């Protein structure tokens with residue numbers, strides 16, 4: 001690992017100012033479970049590591065405006081064990097418990113999970129300079145792409161690896177972004193941006209900005225939600241495909257519904273066509289199949305990842321039936 005300086009700001013303003021003013025390649029560190037790995041392997045370099053741990057007010061889960069605010073520095077285990085979150089958002093608890101290992105859930109934070117870098121094996125190889133690292137080629141496109149995207153790939157075919165992101169988006173979460181000029185709030189779905197916007201990043205954070213918290217609106221009457229994660233192994237693993245479904249159910253039909261998939265696109269991927277096909281219809285396997293057919297018209301599988309098409313069908317069916 002190369003040498004770097006470390007800064008420990010004591011306020012959110014100091015943190016934003018440090019990031020905005022730094023001329024060195026500054027990297028934010030939360031729990032460090034992803035960042036330190038990148039620095040050790042040489043995939044990432046840093047002149048300055050800005051440790052968020054001593055900034056007050058970024059950790060914890062509090063009731064606010066009828067919903068829950070989850071600080072970016074809240075540990076994943078704290079989210080998984082929070083009584084209010086478990087009661088009001090069971091799909092979120094499911095996702096938190098499904099990710100990584102107990103050790104990683106103890107050290108890793110919600111903000112770090114939402115801002116973690118991709119797992120593409122070419123990206124994680126320090127010898128490879130692909131488009132995401134400023135090079136000219138996507139090696140996965142012509143190469144090994146078993147774990148890559150079937151939707152939304154545009155010169156880069158990573159899948160966004162977070163389990164929390166699809167669920168939080170399905171629940172209508174908003175992200176609060178800290179900046180040197182004050183906070184701004186964006187729907188969490190708009191926090192992510194695909195490679196067509198900037199292939200080197202996965203979110204819209206500009207220099208000097210960081211994720212401060214997410215706010216999840218309180219559940220509506222009749223709200224149902226589920227999270228289904230399909231993995232290659234039964235022990236810890238990233239999702240091959242996951243489905244987060246949330247909506248309001250009346251008389252066996254969704255009057256509102258959000259379907260967000262993980263493991264299929266460079267960002268958490270909303271299946272709007274499936275939502276339209278499901279809304280207002282009594283849920284049955286035939287209706288779900290039709291919804292999957294509609295959504296999958298946009299899928300562009302590559303040589304090794306065509307199996308994900310079937311996994312999208314399976315995850316969608318299981319999640320919708322579990323929610324209803």
Ligand SMILES: Cc1cc2nc3c(=O)[nH]c(=O)nc-3n(C[C@H](O)[C@H](O)[C@H](O)COP(=O)(O)OP(=O)(O)OC[C@H]3O[C@@H](n4cnc5c(N)ncnc54)[C@H](O)[C@@H]3O)c2cc1C
Nearest residue numbers: 030031032033034035099100108109111112113162163211
């Ligand atoms: C073996 C292993 C298995 C895993 N399995 C899963 C899994 O099944 N599902 C899953 O979802 N994840 C999984 N992960 C990823 C894991 O959840 C993340 O490593 C962890 O959540 C990152 O949190 P952290 O606090 O350690 O972030 P850090 O490592 O500190 O940061 C991660 C990245 O996010 C940036 N960052 C952190 N916080 C902020 C912020 N507040 N604002 C802006 N940028 C920020 C950092 O600069 C860095 O680039 C796995 C990781 C490992 C190593």
Ligand code: SF4
Nearest residue numbers: 120122130138156157
């Ligand atoms: S999918 Fe993205 S990260 Fe992977 S090789 Fe292609 S450009 Fe690089």
